Amino acid sequence: MLQRFLHHKTAVATVSLVLLVALIGIFAPWIAPNDPLATDIINKFAPYSAEYPLGTDNLGRCLLSRMIYGIRPTLGLAVLTMLGTICLGALMGLLAGYFRGWIEEVIMRVVDVMLSFPSQVMVFAVVALLGVSVQNVIIANVFIKWAWYARMIRTGVMQHRNSNYVLFSRCIGTPERFVLLRHLVPSIASDLAVLASLDVGWAIINISTLSFLGLGVQAPTPEWGAMLNEAKNVMTSNPTQMIVPGIAIVVLVSAFNLMGDALRDVLDPKEVSE
């Protein structure tokens, strides 16, 4: 598995890019040249210079530092959203697949309704209901996405429930739950990894969109979507401020999308040979 991963150039490249970005975000205080919140009104809209490598924004804040600090909410929230989604989805999927009966019936009906609802509008509705804040954005995104994962995991459980090794384990008396989980996890893990990495890209766009509209991360905090919102107002005088965060989002989301495709190749050798 590791061998195949190391031979897949795209997989290695995208994973290292994402890790690099994450590390930069984690070590932001040591890497960023300036304080992202310190304003320097005299030097506003400054061009590229040694002090401000990417120039400054409308309040004279260092754009590069804001970009580096912005990794934390942008990437962090997206990853958090996906973790929440997978946990909730996995829990519901396992419950439905394992217990069957009316529990499954109820969960799957809810999943069907969730999947038939327009997700874009639901995000706004949930944010409206809970109020504008960062954690509500995450709740809203988890709320509209978990159903996909629940359905996928339930299908996985169903496939494995009646497989020979589970029947065998029942015969020799090993706890069925333990065996099921042990076989289930690796077989679903690849699907899950692919879907999740594609969806991190989706979450980044979604969260930054909400921040852009002022419904997510609020103004002084450097988040890429919120930065674009500020940049919108000074578009005519300082377009750099708008282009840098945008390109950053595109690169990061592309990296996750490519990573999803590459992981699919690495984890599922059948696809490659075809």
Added chain:
Amino acid sequence: MKQYIIKRLLTAIPLLLCISFVCFVFINLIPSDPAEVALRVRQVPIITDEAIAEVRAELGLDKPYLVRYLTWLVNCLKGDFGISYVNPSRTVAGELLRCLPATLRLAGASFILVILLSLPIGFFCAVYKDSWFDRIMRGIIFITTAMPAYWVGLLLMWSVSIKLDLLPTSGSGSWRHLILPACTVSLSYIATFIRLIRNNMLENMKQDYVLYANVRGLPQKSILVKHILKNSMHTCIVALGMSIPQLISGTIVVENVFAWPGLGTLCISSIFNRDYPVIQTYVLLIGVLFVMFNLLFDILQSLADPRLRKEAA
């Protein structure tokens, strides 16, 4: 056939009830007391407990949940969605109707763009698979899916309106105002549909009927257009149809970028103003649109496809 349509219509009813119930629960989950809000809306200077109790009785808030839901539902069916919290002189229905035409115009223009661009591009990408055209289009599609719609809007506004000074930056009025928002809204859908049509056609090309058409010596053009394209359109038609309500709801972000006075702008400002009845009705409207369009295009598809037609009969 008639029976199938009736059956399909009947199955939509529980789903619609479900959606309406979710919307009803939604407004009852808000932290503030509706009676208190109603008093504030009426600009009663001092809100006493007696006054609240009075309004509760008046609004029927003391009745059981289910009764209140049914009353609300009946009112909704009559077109009465309550009044705006923010501006008590206006009804919710009136607010939505005021903003609806602008959104419909934007969604309509985007839909036309989606069809006009994605059909031919998807077709040629499939026909000339792996050619330079296909490669370039696939590259563009890949980048497009990673671009947030609001940023595309900002880029277009900056390049076309500010740098080149060709079109107005924001607002509405003439058709010139429509171009940039429509391009922005349609961009991601165009990418999705190019991919859908391309992959669907490639899938169809592997089918036996295409081999047999070749065996019979039919000209390529006829095989591509009469057989492959038509077959893939049959599978894409529901997705294309469902893009209409998606476009209507997908305008939220773009409307805000371009200050387009439609439902999206209304929705966002209502969120900021905590104008819950407006949000509730907006969600209800979109939910109902989704169900209706799904129903409509399912029926259309079954009418157009001889295999389904037989099953249905």
Added chain:
Amino acid sequence: MSVIEVRDLCVSLKTKKGLHPIVKNVSFSVNQGECLGILGESGSGKSMTVKAFAGLLDKSFQVSGQAVFNGRDLLKESKESLRRLRGRQITMVLQNPMTCFDPLYRIGNQMAETFAVHTQWDKAQIRSRSLDILERMQIKDPAEVLEKYPHQLSGGMLQRIMIGIAIALEPDLLIADEPTTAIDAITQFEILQEFQKIKSGHQTAMLFITHDLGAVSKVADRILVMSNGEIVDKGEFSHILHHAIDPYTKLLVEKRSAVMARYRLALQKEASQ
């Protein structure tokens, strides 16, 4: 006189790692009014051979050798002239009748489009010829069948319609690519009878591809046995049965010997007559 003569035909799949051979140096010829059976298990390259000279392979395959059809080398012909040959001078019957017709068009429409491409007939002529063909294929209510969609007909019916389309324009070469594989036993029998009729009635050369020894014994005069893209055995039908050289052929024959005993008797009777 041979209708088609194939010499040293090679087909390779182009992959990233280079050429992957599928058909290796295949040579054979078929005379007018003769039926050549190509026998082999799935994946042995028998369909590929035929698709290669009929121009039905896409760019991912490399084809070399010669395939002379009525004096023209098919492998040197342009795509367009091959298309004009297909469906008129070279026709084919395929394996899965249920999936070979476009589900969205009526049978009549699909028959008509074939004739419209290859002939100058007007609408009325096309219709009367279509009805003729269906009648010749012993299909009841031909006028009604023309108005049906493929999914409304049975596999056997569709297979007979396919054979009808194949012989309608009196081709020089008829290729049957596993025409009995996807059909139930009783219909198989009827379909094989149709092929026998074509053989006795027309001066058409036939290539009959199958993995079914029983089926091929009914119609073929001579047999080629293919395995892994190569011809491993060839000769008269009875010769193959008794003196198979290749182990694979022997295996096939032995497995079938019980069933074949009857056919052998029948053949000997025919030979003695």
